[in-house]
Amino acid sequence: MTTPHNPDFKGLPVVVAGLGISGVSAARVLRDLGAEVTVVDGGDGEGLRVRAEQLGEGIAVRLGDGATLPExxxxxxTSPGWPPNSPLFLAAEAAGVEVWGDVELAWRLRRPLPGTDEPAPWLAVTGTNGKTTTVQMLASILTAAGKRTAAVGNVGVSVLDAVLAEEPYEVLAVELSSYQLHWAPSLRPHSAAVLNLAPDHLDWHGSMEAYAADKGRIYQGNRVACVYNLADPATRALVEEADVEEGCRAVGFGLGSPGPSDFGVVDGLLVDRAFVPDRHKNAAEIGAVSDVHPPAPHNVTNALAAAALARAYGVDTSAVRDGLRAFRPDAHRIAEVAVVGGVTYVDDSKATNTHAAAASLAAYEPVVWIAGGLAKGATFDELVGGAAGRLRAAVLIGEDRALIAEALARHAPDVPVIEAAAGQTGAVAMTEVVRVAAGLAREGDTVLLAPACASMDMFTNYGERGDLFAEAVRAL
Structure with missing residues (x-):
C-alpha cells in the first residue's frame, strides 16, 4: 500500500498492535480518520479489559491473541515495544501489508503550518543515553527563541498529539528510540543527532549491527545538519552512510576545542564553529559551561548537541545561552540531593546501563559508588576499568551484584567492596545502603547512585529507587 502524506484512511482496515499508551492513542486517531480499527494484544488481564472498554465505540478489540493477522x-x-520477529509482523510481511510505528503514522499525518505549504520541522535526537535530557534542552532553547515548541516522541507530549494539536507547533524537538526508528521508514527530519552508541536492546534488534542501523535511520533525508559525537566514531560512520539532501552537513560536537563545522569548548565557553560566516576563521560563543545544569562532562555534550540542532534551525546565540540557563533536568538524572558532613549525595538512578553509569562516574572524584540490580545481560569490566581510579569504595546491591563484584576484583582490587541489603527491598533496603555508603565516605567525596542496572528486582522502577535514595539521604 503506497500512502501519501495526509492519507485517506476512510474505510481502511487497520490493525493496531498493543493496548499501551501509544496503541490507544493511535487507535483513537485512526478511528477518527474513518479507519476500521482492530486493536490486538496478547494479554488478557483485567487492566487491559478496562482499557479496552475505555477506547469507546468504533474500535474492535481482540485480547489474548496478538499473533494472528485479521483477514x-x-x-x-505497532507500539514501539513489539519486536520485529513477532508473528503478527511476519504474517503481515507474508501478506504484503505494511507495518508502521506511531512515529511513522504521525509523520504521515503532519499538516502545513498556517500560511505555508510546509509542516512544522522536526529536530530529532537518538542515542543510547542522554536523549531525553538533550531533547528537553533543545525545547528550552527553542522556547527561549520565541518558538511554539514541545519535547515530544519518547518523552513529554505524544508525537501524534503534537502533530494533530489544535494550535500547531512551529517546530518540534523529537526524541526517538531505536524501536520507533525501526518502524518509521519515511521519516525525514530537518536535522538530527545521534548522541552515542553502546550495546543496548540487543534482544529486540538481534545484533549490534541491526541496533546501529536503526539508530542511523534518523539521518535519512536530513536537510541541514547531521549532528554526531566526535568522541564516538560509530556515530560519524552512521552520518557517512546516510542518504541526505544535497547541502546537508556533518556537524560534530565534543568537549575539546572545535574544528570548522564543529561545536566544542574553549576556556569554559561553549563555541559554535559550524553556523557562522567563514567557519574556518571564525567562531561564535553560545554560552558557558556554567550555564549547563549540572555541568558534568556528559551533560555538557548533551548541551552542545542540543545547541547544534537549534543553530541548524536558525536560532541565535543568545537564545541558546538563555535556553540552557533556564533548563533543569528531570529527577534521577545526576541530581544533587544534599551535602551532609562534607559529602555530596547524587541521584543518577536513571543510569540503568553501563554506558550511562560510565558517564556519571566520569563526572565525580572520589566516589563511593552504589551499583547493582538487574544486569540485563551486561558485562562490567570496561565500566569498572575506566572508573577504577575514581572509586573510594563500592556498595553493591541487587540480584546481579556478583557480576560487578567480580569486575571490581579484576580491575580495582584495592577498592573496598561491601554488599548491602541482601534479601531486602524498598525503603528498608535503601536505608541500609545509604547508611553503609555514608560510613565509607570522607569529606569531599561523592556518594553516587549510578546503578548500571535495572531496578525491578528491589524497587518498582528507577524512579522509586531514586526517591528512596533521596529520602534516606535526607534522613541522615
Whole structure:
C-alpha cells in the first residue's frame, strides 16, 4: 500500500498492535480518520479489559491473541515495544501489508503550518543515553527563541498529539528510540543527532549491527545538519552512510576545542564553529559551561548537541545561552540531593546501563559508588576499568551484584567492596545502603547512585529507587 502524506484512511482496515499508551492513542486517531480499527494484544488481564472498554465505540478489540493477522488487514500500526520477529509482523510481511510505528503514522499525518505549504520541522535526537535530557534542552532553547515548541516522541507530549494539536507547533524537538526508528521508514527530519552508541536492546534488534542501523535511520533525508559525537566514531560512520539532501552537513560536537563545522569548548565557553560566516576563521560563543545544569562532562555534550540542532534551525546565540540557563533536568538524572558532613549525595538512578553509569562516574572524584540490580545481560569490566581510579569504595546491591563484584576484583582490587541489603527491598533496603555508603565516605567525596542496572528486582522502577535514595539521604 503506497500512502501519501495526509492519507485517506476512510474505510481502511487497520490493525493496531498493543493496548499501551501509544496503541490507544493511535487507535483513537485512526478511528477518527474513518479507519476500521482492530486493536490486538496478547494479554488478557483485567487492566487491559478496562482499557479496552475505555477506547469507546468504533474500535474492535481482540485480547489474548496478538499473533494472528485479521483477514483483510491493509495496514498494521505497532507500539514501539513489539519486536520485529513477532508473528503478527511476519504474517503481515507474508501478506504484503505494511507495518508502521506511531512515529511513522504521525509523520504521515503532519499538516502545513498556517500560511505555508510546509509542516512544522522536526529536530530529532537518538542515542543510547542522554536523549531525553538533550531533547528537553533543545525545547528550552527553542522556547527561549520565541518558538511554539514541545519535547515530544519518547518523552513529554505524544508525537501524534503534537502533530494533530489544535494550535500547531512551529517546530518540534523529537526524541526517538531505536524501536520507533525501526518502524518509521519515511521519516525525514530537518536535522538530527545521534548522541552515542553502546550495546543496548540487543534482544529486540538481534545484533549490534541491526541496533546501529536503526539508530542511523534518523539521518535519512536530513536537510541541514547531521549532528554526531566526535568522541564516538560509530556515530560519524552512521552520518557517512546516510542518504541526505544535497547541502546537508556533518556537524560534530565534543568537549575539546572545535574544528570548522564543529561545536566544542574553549576556556569554559561553549563555541559554535559550524553556523557562522567563514567557519574556518571564525567562531561564535553560545554560552558557558556554567550555564549547563549540572555541568558534568556528559551533560555538557548533551548541551552542545542540543545547541547544534537549534543553530541548524536558525536560532541565535543568545537564545541558546538563555535556553540552557533556564533548563533543569528531570529527577534521577545526576541530581544533587544534599551535602551532609562534607559529602555530596547524587541521584543518577536513571543510569540503568553501563554506558550511562560510565558517564556519571566520569563526572565525580572520589566516589563511593552504589551499583547493582538487574544486569540485563551486561558485562562490567570496561565500566569498572575506566572508573577504577575514581572509586573510594563500592556498595553493591541487587540480584546481579556478583557480576560487578567480580569486575571490581579484576580491575580495582584495592577498592573496598561491601554488599548491602541482601534479601531486602524498598525503603528498608535503601536505608541500609545509604547508611553503609555514608560510613565509607570522607569529606569531599561523592556518594553516587549510578546503578548500571535495572531496578525491578528491589524497587518498582528507577524512579522509586531514586526517591528512596533521596529520602534516606535526607534522613541522615
Amino acid at each position: 483483510g488487514t491493509r495496514l498494521v500500526v
